[in-house]
Amino acid sequence: xxxxxxxxxxxxxxxxxxxxxxxxxxxxxxxxxxxxxxxxxxxxxxxxxxxxxxxxxxxxxxxxxxxxx
Numbered sequence: 001x002x003x004x005x006x007x008x009x010x011x012x013x014x015x016x017x018x019x020x021x022x023x024x025x026x027x028x029x030x031x032x033x034x035x036x037x038x039x040x041x042x043x044x045x046x047x048x049x050x051x052x053x054x055x056x057x058x059x060x061x062x063x064x065x066x067x068x069x
Contacts, residue, residue: 035042
């Protein structure tokens with residue numbers, strides 16, 4: 001009966017620690033957990049993406065202005 005209940009609820013036991021864990025977690029929860037664990041790396045990645053996008057916009061505008069001259 002316990003085995004059937006675990007199958008219905010989607011639970012499984014870890015072999016090493018005998019801990020009940022849910023089978024799947026949402027990708028949002030995993031992403032937030034990684035960001036909380038690695039705050040400096042996450043900040044560096046986000047700032048790099050922002051700076052690259054700003055750089056692309058500025059270069060595009062500069063090329064557009066040069067084409068008008």
